[in-house]
Amino acid sequence: MDLTFSRITKAYGEMKSLDRVSFEVKSGEFLFIVGPSGAGKTTLIKLILAATKPTSGEIIVTFPKKKNKKGKIEEIRRLIGTVYQDTRLVMDKTVYENIELALDIINTPKQERDEVIKKVLKKTNLEEKTDLFPSQLSGGELQRASLARALAVKPLLILADEPTGNLDPESGWKLVELLRKINKEDKTTIIMATHDMEIVDSLKTRVVRLDRGKVIKDKKKGKYL
């Protein structure tokens, strides 16, 4: 799944959250979006998910041929896994049920669900937490449960919005390593918004820096373009 941001502007009244932002994300990339609070990172993620509409400009989503979609917002969302700082797990559903919900939405046959859920729980090291509710999990486990839900739908793209924001450094590192592993093994495109520069610097990958709604740097594999 390739993404092209073409002169995207998002304004809330007089205030511009994003101002003529243009860049491309190629399939299989691991991209960090960095910048201080209010830089427009979350707005960018919301725009990719079509949770909000740009004031001007367009986002072009190009699918691989076998995943050709009719362009319905829901169908695009089904190809995107999301991991948020506040996890956005459904609180009155267990870890298993939260993952099953995502599978139900993409119409995965019932007999296949259990296998998929076990697989993603193993990948995220949550096999022992299957029947626990989100309120019974630690911060790191919550983020991994959120990632497990995102992985279950076999996404082409994972959007992670400050996933380490509420985690201790060790849990944060583990989550990023997991994302990196998924990116390498499954060739899943990952866009991670963060302001944790320690994590960003440690991974030699592309970084787009935003400030006051503008792209001020687009650094590829340690080098600024």
Place this chain on the structure above:
Amino acid sequence: MNTFSTAWHHIRRSPFQSLAAISIMTTNFILLTFFSLLVIGISSTLDYFESKPEITIFLKDNLSQENLYGFRDEISSRSEVKEIVYISKEEALGIYREQNKDNPLLLEMVTSSILPASLEISANNPKDLDTIAQSLVGKEQYIDELVYQRDLVQSIIKWSNIIKKAGLVAVTAISLISFFVVLIVIGMKITLKKQEINVTRLLGASKFYVKKAFLAEGSFYGVFGALVGWAVAFATALYFKDQVAQFFGEISFLPDGYRVYLLILGAEALFGFFLGFFGSWLAVKRHLKY
């Protein structure tokens, strides 16, 4: 996780709101079932009186057979008359004995000579009773006494109309209340689950995917309320069936067999479904504006 298990999940997570919706639906259908049974009972009562000889002419004792047949044929030639039956003195005695078989005192000393012969006339339409009665004016040479149940039938029709109207008003009012309770309960649940709904939408759920569980929940309240309401009313009717039968005598006020009860159940389940479905549909339309 299909629609019904999601709807069931919603019900279990907020049991008191669900209980409120089910209670009002149940009350509605208890009332509706009793009202239906009452209307059926009144209709049976009316049928009973309408099918009975509506005009009874007690004949003079000294009437010759020729005069009697002539008088009978004159009446039966009228288009308003459905049937005319002659009851002889002996047959009248037989009827009297049958009616008072449990009371030997009333049977003593009674012979056919003291009971009058009669003509029992039934009309095609109760409204024709007056016309038939008018045609008998001036026939005093045949008639000893004329009795007809116009007042009783009219009284039953009048009361039946009042009960139907009052019942209809009560059922309409409580149906509207049920409708609004479902609307409010589903609306509250949507508000409480706003975040969950947003998450579901971001995961790629279609608009209908989000809405269908709420529609199923509303429909469930309607159908379940109808089922429970009917069951309560049916059990009550069954419990008092003997007393009611005893009170109304020959009139079968409560329906015999289960066919009518099952028809009522079917109609109520359907009505409950629509009531719940449209209540939740309106709530979904108001609270999920996409």
